[in-house]
Amino acid sequence: MRNTRNSYLNKKISGEGMNDYKNELKKIKSKAEKSRQAHFDLAEKKSLLRDILHYITLILSSFVAILTFADYQRFLPIIPNLTQDNFVLGVGFLASFVFLLTVTEEFKRWGEEAQQHLYTGKQLTSLIRDCDSLIKNESLLEGAVTNIREKYILINELSPPIxxxxxxxxxxxxxxxxxxxxxxxxxxxxxxxxxxxxxxxxxxxxxxx
CATH class of the missing domain: 1.20.890 (cAMP-dependent Protein Kinase, Chain A)
Structure with a gap:
């Protein structure tokens, strides 16, 4: 049984079958290129969202730390009606907001999703190169085309949704x-x-x- 399968995979494609298989490879390559573009775009978008949220959280955390040890009277020239209680309450609200941003950053997992899309994009790039190589070859083996077909299906099954x-x-x-x-x-x-x-x-x- 194994010898039969190996014989099938190592079968050389020729004649009209060559064009059919090369057309199939071109279709797989075209689909892979569109998917790769989507995965790379999403990786960039998720990374940007992660970085923006991270820097906002970092800046506000530093601001809260400074305000915690600040004297509210320093802000009276800017906010004349400011009281000690209002100042403490304001710092508390800001600290709560920073905590909410931290939870959001952890819950959204934009960094992790960006890495998943980036990894899938790189896998598709490798697949596209393999397709290019086979399309340019003057001869094809059944096993090589089958391998591309199975690899493309597997990448799609394991890739994050778009x-x-x-x-x-x-x-x-x-x-x-x-x-x-x-x-x-x-x-x-x-x-x-x-x-x-x-x-x-x-x-x-x-x-x-």
Whole structure:
């Protein structure tokens, strides 16, 4: 049984079957590129949210620590009606807010989610490279294509979920990047900014027709 499976996996693909398998690899590669864009975008977004919340918490914590040992009378020129009780109450509210931010940071786990999306993006990058290598080869083995297929399914099963809204945004960004890349291949003398302007202008002209 094992010899039969090994024989099947090591079977060389030729003829029309070669085109069919290469088309399948191109489809897997295209899907992987869109998913990779979404995962990298989400990793960047989650990291940014984590950093913003972390720095806000750090700054407010330092501010609370300073106010705890401060004399409320120092603030009378700014807040004339300030009393000792109001000052202590205000510091208490601020400390409670800092605690709430700390709990939110722990509960949201944006840093952990960012790492998961980043790891999945890197796995998809490796898969895309493997697809590229096989697509460029003049010969293919059944086992190599099967391995790509199974690897893509496994990555999707283990990857963190992508909200539909985020996936659509990432898909559009990917298509825009691809359009710019293809346009630059045809017009290598242009900069990325110039290519963007020409593509947008071309889309606008088509909409006006």
């Amino acid at each position: 909200p539909d809204k985020e996936f659509l945004k990432a898909k559009q960004r990917y298509l825009n990047k691809r359009a710019i890349s293809e346009y630059l291949d045809e017009h290598p003398h242009l900069t990325v900014g110039e290519a963007k302007k020409r593509i947008l202008k071309g889309r606008g002209d088509k909409e006006d027709e």
